[in-house]
Amino acid sequence: MALSPAERERYSRHLLLPEIGAAGQEKLKAARVLVIGAGGLGSPASLYLAAAGVGTLGVVDHDRVELSNLQRQLLFDTAGVGASKAQAARARLLALNPEIAVIAHELKLDAGNALELLRGYDCVLDGSDRLPTRYLVNDACVLLARPLVSAAIHRFEGQAMSYVPGAGPCYRCLFAESAEDAVPNCAEAGVLGVLPGMLGALQATEAIKLLLGIGEPLVGRLMTFDALAMQWREFRFARRPDCAVCGAHPSITSLAGHVRAAGAPAFERVGPQQLHTLWTNAIGAGRQLTIVDVREPREFALGHLQGALNIPLAELPRRWSGIPLEFPVVFACRSGARSRRACELAAQAGISSPIQLEGGLLAWAALVDPELQVAPVE
Amino acid sequence: MVRPGEVRMNTVRVPSPLRSYTGGAARVSASGATVGALLGELERAHPGVRFRMIDEQDRIRPHIRIFVNQREVASLDEAISAQDEVHLVCALSGG
Numbered sequence: 001m002a003l004s005p006a007e008r009e010r011y012s013r014h015l016l017l018p019e020i021g022a023a024g025q026e027k028l029k030a031a032r033v034l035v036i037g038a039g040g041l042g043s044p045a046s047l048y049l050a051a052a053g054v055g056t057l058g059v060v061d062h063d064r065v066e067l068s069n070l071q072r073q074l075l076f077d078t079a080g081v082g083a084s085k086a087q088a089a090r091a092r093l094l095a096l097n098p099e100i101a102v103i104a105h106e107l108k109l110d111a112g113n114a115l116e117l118l119r120g121y122d123c124v125l126d127g128s129d130r131l132p133t134r135y136l137v138n139d140a141c142v143l144l145a146r147p148l149v150s151a152a153i154h155r156f157e158g159q160a161m162s163y164v165p166g167a168g169p170c171y172r173c174l175f176a177e178s179a180e181d182a183v184p185n186c187a188e189a190g191v192l193g194v195l196p197g198m199l200g201a202l203q204a205t206e207a208i209k210l211l212l213g214i215g216e217p218l219v220g221r222l223m224t225f226d227a228l229a230m231q232w233r234e235f236r237f238a239r240r241p242d243c244a245v246c247g248a249h250p251s252i253t254s255l256a257g258h259v260r261a262a263g264a265p266a267f268e269r270v271g272p273q274q275l276h277t278l279w280t281n282a283i284g285a286g287r288q289l290t291i292v293d294v295r296e297p298r299e300f301a302l303g304h305l306q307g308a309l310n311i312p313l314a315e316l317p318r319r320w321s322g323i324p325l326e327f328p329v330v331f332a333c334r335s336g337a338r339s340r341r342a343c344e345l346a347a348q349a350g351i352s353s354p355i356q357l358e359g360g361l362l363a364w365a366a367l368v369d370p371e372l373q374v375a376p377v378e
Numbered sequence: 379m380v381r382p383g384e385v386r387m388n389t390v391r392v393p394s395p396l397r398s399y400t401g402g403a404a405r406v407s408a409s410g411a412t413v414g415a416l417l418g419e420l421e422r423a424h425p426g427v428r429f430r431m432i433d434e435q436d437r438i439r440p441h442i443r444i445f446v447n448q449r450e451v452a453s454l455d456e457a458i459s460a461q462d463e464v465h466l467v468c469a470l471s472g473g
Contacts, residue, residue, distance in 0.1 A: 039473045129473035131441075152470035155394045159470055175469040176440035189395075191472055222443075224467065229404065235445045235465065298426075314430070314439070 001029045001055070007099055011053050019214045025053060031211045032056040034121035036109060036137055038063075038089040040196030041127030041151050041203060043075040048204035049125075050093040050100055054211070057093060058121060060105040061085040072193035109133060111258035114140040123210055125203045126150040127196075132344075136258045138163065138171035142245045143254070149206040149218070151199040156192050156227040158199040161218055162206050168219035169239035170246045177244070189377060195227050267343035267354045272364040275330065275357055282327070290329045293361075294342045295375070303373030305332060305364070313338045320349050332357040332364075334374060386460040388416060393468040399427035408464075413444060414454030416464060431466065441469040 038061040086104035141148040151160040245252040291308040300310040331339040346354040365372040387407040410416030421428035444451040445465040
């Protein structure tokens with residue numbers, strides 16, 4: 001793919017680098033990169049990849065731009081609040097570099113569409129905000145033999161690693177399974193707005209290196225960043241011979257085991273007022289609800305729903321037998337993320353029609369019982 | 379080597395999801411001849427933190443990795459020496 005005169009000027013600072021040059025820039029022009037999540041990480045990563053002249057960029061996101069995104073998601077601006085993130089990202093990236101193609105994938109990545117989508121790209125950047133999506137993306141990349149640059153953030157900390165097929169460990173080798181989605185995301189824990197800029201720029205750098213075959217990829221190396229200490233650290237980790245997806249005898253050979261994110265979830269979501277009505281009606285009929293509070297004991301201790309059992313999310317997979325199943329089972333947490341995960345796990349464990357308290361106890365306190373004390377997030 | 383009578387303390391780096399147990403501290407001190415012993419002492423100083431990392435079968439939980447300096451730890455029996463820095467790393471999910 002030869003460069004036009006305008007492209008030669010646009011990429012002139014790359015062309016000066018012997019490691020890139022015209023041949024490297026033509027490789028970038030021919031490359032197809034998929035960015036999963038147009039969020040804090042996906043924003044800087046996709047902006048830099050577009051600026052760098054990656055010929056085809058795909059952006060996956062099913063959300064809309066919210067005002068609270070603008071503190072860190074530089075793809076968007078105030079006028080774009082309410083717009084489709086994938087479409088707004090496409091417009092911004094094309095405004096930056098009209099020489100490239102940008103494909104907006106307005107969808108939620110799930111087990112049913114991941115392989116088909118990822119197959120069309122040479123390299124994948126994971127900037128999603130849920131642990132299950134990270135495993136889905138990793139597994140799809142391993143199954144399709146696609147390089148993956150993964151990064152994640154929390155408060156003032158970030159971490160990143162690359163997977164290169166056949167060259168080293170995958171994300172599952174680093175963190176073996178997603179059964180314990182005990183890690184709050186940005187919406188629950190907060191995040192320094194600049195932080196994803198650091199990690200997203202790292203992802204773009206890695207992707208460019210992988211596409212060009214230059215430098216030392218972040219394979220078998222976990223980079224961590226602590227913004228408060230202003231320290232990057234590197235840790236070495238090895239491929240696990242027993243890794244479920246990239247090991248010698250993988251148990252994951254398709255994405256069938258991943259919960260489908262699209263379509264009907266295998267659980268019911270009810271808001272606080274609806275739950276209150278359900279509960280009142282159940283008691284009126286001489287029945288009950290089994291309320292399982294999946295927060296940590298110290299959060300539970302400060303205040304909880306009457307009669308609730310406390311089983312922290314991380315312990316749930318070992319404690320199904322402790323949940324009475326004769327009444328409908330409702331999972332509750334502070335704001336709804338942990339109870340959503342609990343419902344997914346419960347559905348997988350065979351509990352029929354688990355119910356999630358949408359909005360969590362914060363919503364319950366706001367709409368039903370203002371006297372309920374809800375402990376701050378850990 | 380630690381001489382008799384000398385108190386050995388290792389620096390332990392705590393990831394932000396576990397700092398609610400350390401009063402917000404990112405760096406704490408603990409000692410122990412093995413990773414397991416060090417985590418035991420950490421638990422005495424910061425009750426509850428060990429269970430977030432180690433299950434009932436004394437296995438490191440899947441979303442946690444422990445590194446001594448840059449080296450990954452596979453077992454709680456692994457020895458640590460006085461100058462070693464212990465890094466607790468937790469899978470992050472935010473994007």
